[in-house]
Amino acid sequence: MRVAFFVNSIESEEPNFSTTALAMAALARGHDVCYIAPGDFVLRPDDSLMVRATTVPAGKYKNAQAFHDAFQGKDATIQTIDVREVDVIFLRNDPSLDSDDRPWAAHIGAMFGRLAGDRGAIVVNDPSGLALAQNKLYFQGFPEAVRPTTLISRSIEEIRAFIADNRKGVIIKPLQGSGGKNVFKIATPDDANLNQIFEAVSGEGYLIAQGYLPEAKAGDIRFFLMNGKPLVRDGVYAAFRRVPAKGEVRSNMHAAGTAEAVKITDDILAVAEMVRPKLIEDGMFLVGLDIVGDKILEIxxxxxxxxxxxxxxxxxDFSEDIIEALEKKTAIRNAYAGSMSNRALATL
Known part of the structure; x- marks a missing residue:
C-alpha cells in the first residue's frame, strides 16, 4: 500500500506531530510512504492527476527525530507519480495555517482530494465532507445537546448582550482558526478589554462567542474517534486531558497545555455517540473531540x-490501529472493484 500524507508544508512538520507517528507506523507495517503539499498537484491535459511526492529511503528509523530529519535532509527525493499509483491520501493539513499568507493553499486538499478519489485513491477524511467543515460553523450542525450556548456575529452590541446573558463568562474566538489562536475569556459586558479583543478577533472575520463552562478550568478531553466510533484497544481509549498552563484559558498543546491521563466515563461515551451519525454521514474517518463535561467545545x-x-x-501506539484500518479499506475497495464511494469507504 502506498500512503501519501498531505500536509501544509514538509518544512513545517515536526517530530512530535501525529502525522509523523502515522507515517512511521505505515512504514513499519511495510507500506510505501510519501508526503505531498498544496503545490504538488498537476492536472495534465489528458486528465491524468499527478503528484510530486517526497519520499525517504525505506527502513526502520530509530525514532521520530531521525524520521523527521530524513524528510528534511538530503536523503529526501521528489518524484512525480500518477495519483492512481497511490492507495490512500491522508489529508493532514490545517487550512487555518494557510488562510492568511497562502489563501490559495487552504483548501487544496479538499479540492484535489475529490479528483484523487474519482481516480481510485481512498482519501480521508472524505474531501467533500471536509469542504463542509472549512470553519467552525460546521460545529453548529451537530445536536444542540452537545454544544455550549453559542453566538456567531460581527456585532459588538450582539456580543455584549450575549455576555450579559451568560453570567459565568464567555469565550470569544475567531470563526476560522486553530491551535488556540486569539481565544479570550470575557467575564462581563463591561470588561475594559472587550473593545480591544473585539478589534483583534473581528479582523479575522466572524466571531464565535460561547458560554463559558466552569469545568474547563481543569482542561478539556481530547477524545479520538475512528470510523465514527471511539478509538480503543484493550480497554484503553485514545484520549487524554489537555490541562491549561497556569493563568491560561486555552488548553491547546501549542499554548503550553500539558497532557494527563483521563478516565473515560459513560457520559463522555454518550457525547461521542451523539455526534457519530453526522461524522459517518460526512465521511470523517479520524476525528478529535474536545470535550468539557457533557459538552463538545470543538470537533x-x-x-x-x-x-x-x-x-x-x-x-x-494507536497510529498502528489507524493504519490497519486503512489497510482494510484498501482491501474492501479492491474487492468491490471501485464501485463503492469514497465517503462510504472513509468510515467503514
Whole structure:
C-alpha cells in the first residue's frame, strides 16, 4: 500500500506531530510512504492527476527525530507519480495555517482530494465532507445537546448582550482558526478589554462567542474517534486531558497545555455517540473531540493531534490501529472493484 500524507508544508512538520507517528507506523507495517503539499498537484491535459511526492529511503528509523530529519535532509527525493499509483491520501493539513499568507493553499486538499478519489485513491477524511467543515460553523450542525450556548456575529452590541446573558463568562474566538489562536475569556459586558479583543478577533472575520463552562478550568478531553466510533484497544481509549498552563484559558498543546491521563466515563461515551451519525454521514474517518463535561467545545476533523502523547502515557501506539484500518479499506475497495464511494469507504 502506498500512503501519501498531505500536509501544509514538509518544512513545517515536526517530530512530535501525529502525522509523523502515522507515517512511521505505515512504514513499519511495510507500506510505501510519501508526503505531498498544496503545490504538488498537476492536472495534465489528458486528465491524468499527478503528484510530486517526497519520499525517504525505506527502513526502520530509530525514532521520530531521525524520521523527521530524513524528510528534511538530503536523503529526501521528489518524484512525480500518477495519483492512481497511490492507495490512500491522508489529508493532514490545517487550512487555518494557510488562510492568511497562502489563501490559495487552504483548501487544496479538499479540492484535489475529490479528483484523487474519482481516480481510485481512498482519501480521508472524505474531501467533500471536509469542504463542509472549512470553519467552525460546521460545529453548529451537530445536536444542540452537545454544544455550549453559542453566538456567531460581527456585532459588538450582539456580543455584549450575549455576555450579559451568560453570567459565568464567555469565550470569544475567531470563526476560522486553530491551535488556540486569539481565544479570550470575557467575564462581563463591561470588561475594559472587550473593545480591544473585539478589534483583534473581528479582523479575522466572524466571531464565535460561547458560554463559558466552569469545568474547563481543569482542561478539556481530547477524545479520538475512528470510523465514527471511539478509538480503543484493550480497554484503553485514545484520549487524554489537555490541562491549561497556569493563568491560561486555552488548553491547546501549542499554548503550553500539558497532557494527563483521563478516565473515560459513560457520559463522555454518550457525547461521542451523539455526534457519530453526522461524522459517518460526512465521511470523517479520524476525528478529535474536545470535550468539557457533557459538552463538545470543538470537533477537529483536519489535523487532530495527540497520538504521541497517548503513546507515551499508555505504551499503546494507536497510529498502528489507524493504519490497519486503512489497510482494510484498501482491501474492501479492491474487492468491490471501485464501485463503492469514497465517503462510504472513509468510515467503514
Amino acid at each position: 477537529n476533523v483536519f489535523t487532530p493531534g495527540g497520538l504521541p502523547e497517548i503513546a507515551a502515557m499508555h505504551k499503546i
